[in-house]
Amino acid sequence: MYFGRIYSFDITQRFFWKLKMMNNTLVEAMDVEKKTIHHQKEEMIEREDLEELQKAAEVQRRLQPWKKQITVRGVIVSVFIGSIYSIITMKLALTAGINPHLNVSAALLAFIIVRTWTKLVRKVGLVSVPFTPQENTMIQTCAVACYSIALGGGFSSYMLALSKKTYEQTGVTTEGNPPGSYKEPGVGWMTGYLFAVCFIGLFVLIPLRKILIIDYKLTFPSGTATAILINGFHSMDDKMAKKQVRGFTKMFSLSFLWGFFQWFYSGQGLGECGFSKFPTFGLQAQRQTFYFDFSFTYVGTGMICPHVVNLSMLLGSVLSWGIMWPLIKKQKGHWFPEEIPEVSMRSLNGYKVFIPIALLLGDGLYNFIKITCITVSSMYVKFKGRKISSEESNNNDAIDNRTRDEVFIRENIPMWIAACGYISLAVVSAITIPLIFPALKWYYVVVAYICAPALAFCNAYGAGLTDLNMGYNYGKVGLFLIAALVGKEHGVVAGLAGAGLMKSVISVSCVLMQDFKTGHLTSTSPRAMFLSQAIGTATGCVVAPLIFFLFYKAFDVGNPNGEFKAPYGIIYRNMAILGVEGFSALPRYCLDLCYGFFALAVGINIVKDLSPARIGKWMPVPMAVALPFLVGAYVAIDMCIGSLVVFVWHKLNSKKAELMVPAVASGLICGEGLWVLPASILALAKVKPPICMKFLAS
Template identity: 75%
Template structure:
């Protein structure tokens, strides 16, 4: 991501140099060139480039009909793709750049079609591009963080049965089956309130503190690059996306014919042999995960492979040998008192070790930085000549960003009104979650949201999920054995959603700040995207839930985080009595290991620290399997090869190729789901047997 930023910055710098050179041309020659440009109405990019010199449009003109259509289409597609990733592996790549690129391609195609029909179309500006990206991210963000693969799905009966029926911390009736009505209502209650939390602090975080929000800045640099690069570059990106989108969609369609009942098809291809396949070491030919691996940093993919080797290659075969000693011999491996207990609780320990360390680290960084800012302000007010050592932003960016103010009453009134509604409404959905826990959560949420946004603005690490896990443990423990699991899972979603939505809005404000977009238009786009997400996400979830076997530990749609979150809640209620033999000792070790890796990484020189594995990434294959790590690493290999073959073009083509691979096979999921709902089965089952 940062490499893409630097590359695009160089492109922008070279374009600025060209502009400065053009100023030396004769004035008359420049007028003739401008007239010639105006006459080329077919050349879209030239007109868009000229529009940058016009006065900035008011906020209501930055939100257009075509941008809303694009947002609905792209947001819906990405919601389905993210839902599939949630319910298969739990991996959530950052698709901000991909959303911005797809918006650019969509509107370019729209403009060309309109002009071929003989109509005049307004130039596509980077502000409009930013609006679409903001709306799309808000929409698929609900599918990504709405709990459909974690805390909400962890409430269903199947996950309840897998965790252990009628145990002390998992009592009868401590489950709630998914429903479109209550899920949609819950999402509106817990997500919308996040829009009001940090609005009054946007000037402090973006302009005064000059926080970078690296992902938001990278997206802005790329959007600026899309609208300043030559038409040839844009055409290559569009061509690459279209080519790999088609390839991925056709490949998904082709695979379907061989994926009959049971473990069939290319997804079960024994790439490294049948024995390796039993330990989940194979390439499952999923272009979605290959594309995801192209977007994720190399160290994340390598970390997943290390986790797969450690778990499925070494630990699980050794634990199986202790069957009859560590756990009962006649107990199935899917039981939490059997091998599955180690598969679930060891990654929980890794996640908690990594999360707790980063929680403490980001908190310390936040407090230290805030203290330094306050001290600098005091020195500045006393006339210190070094009052402004920070990197200066373009004053015009600050001017545009601050030109439109929000009414002072909108944030507190909106927050208090939504809090009151939620306090009365959420207990009707979850009677186990008492109203006073909700009130306390809403009292502390604004300060937690500010700390999270500040820390993420410095480090690009969003801690919303960790705040949610802390809330899960606290509420589960306080609610008691009868109601603890349901209350903990519902409360975790409430806390996480407020913090996550407010962070997303602030990150998008950073993108808008750098692309001269209107803050009011961005807030409206975010609100539209949130409404769209609260409607589309439950619908896309039920498309999968009704068509496929969701939560089957031996199937494609394992939904690993559902059982992880459920067991976190059980752990908060029961304590460590829920663990099988020696599992607690392994959990202690992996907890220390997760925190220790981070400590070594932070204390080591940068050239060594960057190669330290990521504990959270290592934890995923423990439950999902090794095949996902292999897919992701192939994505890294593709990026490496592209870097070597097309050094100058790789940074521009990688996002387009990755987006095409993800969107193509992801979109095939829609017709595949419809066929499954219609009881249309694939005609062939391709299996591999030992000779």
């Protein structure tokens, strides 16, 4: 009986054991089937991606008409990217005065968004038009044209210099700064002024585009680099593209959340609380602006900018805030009166403003003369029939170049469009600009537009050879000339408005030529490029004033002790006063120091150009040295950390760094830069951070 029980229990055990084994086998079979199905799905997606790339390559070979190169999704994406980058560039311009080139970043972001878009549409079951390099180029062109208005529209320089706050900071009692010589920012007049001065730049050099790009074979380094990267995006392995997307997404999320986290500790918006005032090197160093302010925007910008620019800024920080300003401050009562407030131009602030002006003018004047000489000599050689570019190294390159040239010439923009557009817009500007700025008479506008085509051609030719857009320097020349001609009563306002007019026409035409070079190398139609540039410019003329006004109302823009210092505003105002008054506006010994730093800027450039490459590459950039003189050292520290990250990354894995640095840097810049938008809305709604994190001496 006992044995029978044991036997029956054993049978029962075996039954359940077999049942368990069958269940495990079934589960394993189901897992294998699931993995197989998942693997098949991945292979299907990869095949679809490969088919999409093949379709895109086929479309590229067949080259669609220019009307089909401009798509609805492309316009939507470009307006979105342009608006985001307008916020980012506006923040950079109003805080540190930095103007980084984000062309590559815009092209990468366009590639990420549209590729993600097409995959989502395909998963839903809809058919998507293949994403081609031509569409990528169109989006990049439109987005860059949009944010270029926020970058170069003068919101951080001559427009801000016209404000009442900047007028009061420069001293209302000075002879060249008479009462009422200001114009408060307003969305209406800013938008009208931008439409008047920016659109005309699109028509200046259209008749000369074939001469500059095909006949002279100018390189336009920024345009060429962007084209190479766009072509590379569309020919790279899909796994590499996924890595870039993941890298961008991770850094974007981290940067945005970090900006949100920092907001809680930034106190009542007085600029004295939060992580941005962390005394990294001690309280004494912090008082001299030497600290790391935990800004991912500047770290990402430092990853994009060349090492020499970041190190030049660090050198300028040590030279100014580490040595000069503490020593000059001790001369209070000797070099300048004790009772004068520090914001006055006849006190320490005068040295902080005019010495960097001397560096900027020295660097700008040297490069202006240098580019003019290079342009004249190169044009002379070209007209004499010599070749300024080397022959193609092989037949394939020659065939590719001939194909690109044919596309570039075939999609011609009629001469009458350029002539009618330029003349009609010049007439409109001559009528409307004096209505906005009565001090700037119509005949000054007419003379400026008569001279603009020749100056724009010289600037574009020089940029094609050296990648230096000298529009700002032409604007400064116009500022001094008009301010001096108009006189003391209205010279400041007229000079600032005239500077914006000259700079906008010359700079916009140069940017268009760089984009034409990108379109030439990606076989994009010039008509599509021109229309994309026009759409982006129109969008920027509307978006940029709104963004600036958001910053202007939400933050204390122009406060020398706040976050949004906007250094170029007070610099441009004082340049106009200098053009009216002469050197009598400077405090004691300031002129001598200005002479010295002007000579230093010229000397550095001469040594850089004449010395061997191994020495010249280590020479500082005077314009970068000048930036921290008024802003502070913290920006240079942030950007040098970005340089350090890139340097170490290249040492550890150079191939991965070359692939991922643009994506990571773009994510860092976009994330924290986009947080400014909700932060501005909170500030306008008078919602203040709950905590003030501040550090005091023990």
